[in-house]
Amino acid sequence: MKHGMTTLRLVVLGAESVGKSAVTVRFLTRRFIGEYNSDKDLLYRSTIKQEDSFIELEILDTCSQKRNSEVPRESHVQWADCFVLVYSICDVKSFEKCKYILKSLQKMKSPFIVPILLLGNKKDLDHRRQVGLDEGHEMAQENSCQFYEVSAAETFMPINIAFQALLKDAKVIQLQKSNILRRRRSSLLNVSRKISAIFGRKDNDVDKKRPSCDVVPDFAMSF
Numbered sequence: 001m002k003h004g005m006t007t008l009r010l011v012v013l014g015a016e017s018v019g020k021s022a023v024t025v026r027f028l029t030r031r032f033i034g035e036y037n038s039d040k041d042l043l044y045r046s047t048i049k050q051e052d053s054f055i056e057l058e059i060l061d062t063c064s065q066k067r068n069s070e071v072p073r074e075s076h077v078q079w080a081d082c083f084v085l086v087y088s089i090c091d092v093k094s095f096e097k098c099k100y101i102l103k104s105l106q107k108m109k110s111p112f113i114v115p116i117l118l119l120g121n122k123k124d125l126d127h128r129r130q131v132g133l134d135e136g137h138e139m140a141q142e143n144s145c146q147f148y149e150v151s152a153a154e155t156f157m158p159i160n161i162a163f164q165a166l167l168k169d170a171k172v173i174q175l176q177k178s179n180i181l182r183r184r185r186s187s188l189l190n191v192s193r194k195i196s197a198i199f200g201r202k203d204n205d206v207d208k209k210r211p212s213c214d215v216v217p218d219f220a221m222s223f
């Protein structure tokens, strides 16, 4: 294992044809292995360098055509450490869908903080814009998520910046979670040690008080 390696799982969600696959592939250019699962979702695995450490990253690009629901799959939500929600700036319905997905995600992940990146894609089609930049900002602010407008049809860099910002947040939250779990585990261990110390002492005390030879064996009585 490389020094400072973290493992993160990311799910890409959004309405149909907003560019979920396009942004994912743009981010992972030349550094992924992809495979389809039984739902025709595409799972990518890749090692991403971030500052001086590495992230072992799994990305699930969900296939929206078969299930056009606002509620993400429970199995996807439980599997993932972070999410990318994509809408098209030319499709107000896809933006509305992100709103519902955001609410569902927060409900399903509660009480944990969920690292989410909201991506307004197809920025190159500004002449067909239906969703304002300020609307994207507002929704991101209301839901405490990262927000970027990008174009998967254009350059790699803005998409890379957006994904890297999400992964940075996800790493911090994962570290906080594992610290909380470690603390909980060690305090549980302390409690269980204390309990066994108390009961262990009691057992010894009982042993000490027990009379040494109360029971006379049957055969002794016959003499």
Ligand SMILES: Nc1nc2c(ncn2[C@@H]2O[C@H](COP(=O)(O)OP(=O)(O)OP(=O)(O)O)[C@@H](O)[C@H]2O)c(=O)[nH]1
Binding pocket: 014, 015, 016, 017, 018, 019, 020, 021, 022, 023, 062, 063, 064, 065, 121, 122, 123, 124, 125, 150, 151, 152, 153, 154
């Ligand atoms: N102009 C433009 N077209 C884009 C952009 N991103 C994706 N597209 C086009 O939008 C269409 C849908 O892109 P996909 O990446 O397949 O979208 P998707 O959300 O993964 O689609 P489904 O999973 O099938 O719902 C394709 O024709 C892409 O070429 C973009 O940034 N700009």
